[in-house]
Structures are given as C-alpha cells and as structure tokens.
Amino acid sequence: MQPQFFTTPRTARYISLGEPGPGIQHIWFCLHGREQSLQDFANQLVNLDTPERLLVLPEGLSRYALPALETTPEAADTVASWFAPDSIEADLTDLTVYLNGLATELLAACPPTPPSRCWDMGMEPRRHASGWPPATCPTTGWCFTPPFSLLK
Template sequence: MENRITVPFQARYEVLGTPSSNIEQVWFVCHGHGQLAKYFIRKFEKLDDGKTLIVAPEGLFRYYLQGFTGRVGATWMTKEDRQNDIENYLTYLSAVMQEVKTSLNPDVMVTLLGFSQGGATISRFATQTEVHFDRLVLWAGIFPPDLPPLASHRKLRDKECILVYGTEDEYLTAGRIAEQEGIAETIKIVPETLKFKGGHDINAELLEVINQRPYRQN
C-alpha cells in the first residue's frame, strides 16, 4: 500500500540583480525540460539594468541527460505521480516568489515567463495559486490542457498574455499550435502572438522588445 509523508525540503533558485526598493519590475522565469536555472538565467542578462530583477526557479527533479554521468538537467514533472508533483512545485514557486518580494516595493510589476516545458509550469502557477502578476509570457510552450477553465479565465482575463515562438522551432508543430489555440478558446483568452526567425530558444532581441513595452493598466 502506498503511503505519503511530508518532509522539510531544500530547493534552489537563481537571481540576476539585487532585490531592493529600486527594482521596478520582476521577471519570474521557468526553464524548459533538461535545463538548469543557473544556465537558463543567463539568457536574460540584457534585462539586468539595475531596475529589473530576474528570478529563475529550478525544477525539483534533476537527472543525468545521457546515461549515468556527465551533464545534468532538471525537469518540473513526469507522468509518474503527476498531480502530487504539480502541487509540490506550485508550493515551491509560491515560496520563492514570496521570499523575493519581501525586499521589493509592493507595487512592483511582475512578468511570469515559461519556456517550453516551463510554459505549462508557469501557466499553472498563474492560474492555480494566488500569485499577483501583470504579464504572462509562454515562450516556445503552450497552456496545459488540464487548466481549470473558469479559474483560468478569472486569473487571466485582465492580464497581458503573450505567446512567443520561433518560426523554425521543431517542437512547435502545426498540431501543437492548433492545440494551443483550442485551449485558449476553452479558457476564453485571446493571447497576442509574437514570432521571430529562429528555433527552440530565447531570442534576445525580441525579449528586449517585450521588456521595453509598458505594462497594461489593469
């Protein structure tokens, strides 16, 4: 018979910038499958201008990318014990956000970004917790199909939602894009779509364009 136990657990996250009252906006960014936060956060270095704080949580499960040694990556979840893993990482992400914001002004603007697998992660964080945010960016990722429609619409209806992908992204097929459109229709959200010439990666130029845009007044 399966049993469960709650234990103290340490998890890490990376930060670019210094939390202080000078910070005007926070980018809370979730990496994709097989990545580590300490490398993923480097893709946001151009945003580190003294007024922007970049926070990169890391998937709670690390593994060797090939065989039993060498490079290590992290993942947010697998199909095994799926719902419990989702609940665990939502608790973890909420704790990271709460800790970071203790050193910031309460009116700081917040962008939530998820790349690839991190898109599903950040979507659940945005819609299934009480996190305050102003902008949601799914980069090379899509809404997960299990988002609760009513709760998701309530959390996202007055937020800026942006879908970003490269025109040469081998993972975002026409079928995946159609699936994304169907999920967005189900939760009654019409995201803006931005494209760049490139593959399955963060495009620094487009990232800066989004960063320089004024936040929508809710």
C-alpha cells in the first residue's frame, strides 16, 4: 500500500499583535515551535508589540491535543506542527500556499514601500526549503530567535 495525496482547501488560524494599516513599518512573521500552543507563543511575544510593528503568528496546519495531565479533556493543550516526517514535500507545498496567501492579504493593508520590512522569526529547521518568505515582502530579514530581553 502506498499513501495517496489529495489537495483540499483548509481553514488556518493565526494571531496578530497589532493591526495592518498605514502606520506599520515592520511586519514580523513569527513561526512557533513544534508542539507549541499558538496562544502561549503570542503571550511570549507581547512585549514586542509596538504601534509601528505588526506581528503575525500563523499556526501550523497540523493541530492536535497534547495529553492532559488532569483527567478532563478540556485541560489538554491544543498545539500544532508545521509538517510531518512522512509527508514533508506535500506539507511544505501546503504551507507555502498558506503563508504566501496570508502575507499577501496582510501586506495589502500596509504601506507598499519601505520602510516596511518582513521578518521571519521561527524555529522550524526546514522552513527555508518551502520558498518562504514570499517575494511580496518588500525587504526581508531573518531573525531566528528574538533577543530574550524583549521577551521578559
């Protein structure tokens, strides 16, 4: 038996700290780590939120619940992963479509010329292979981990 693949639209979640608009000078796409809750990740980055900065936190498309330490299912944390080891190529294609679409939508509401910058901030090791960030980002910088002094 061989796995078969079928492409289908998905509904994806993201959190933004800040609102797209004419005052935005910096756009950071912040990619969470494996098995990280999107809300927990947002809470860690709240100190980086400024009026001229838009932080975009997309959630990986593979969502699942971690086993709860308590006995109630409601206590389980919902976390996400960016790709699975057995379907990396298909997952990277899906993620590229997802992240490019999200970037296109958000960038349309921000100033079209520099000083706007897109920053990719994340921990997943293979994200560069997906063609991310998109060419629509006016200027791109890479930041793999934020300065820890900003996270406190």
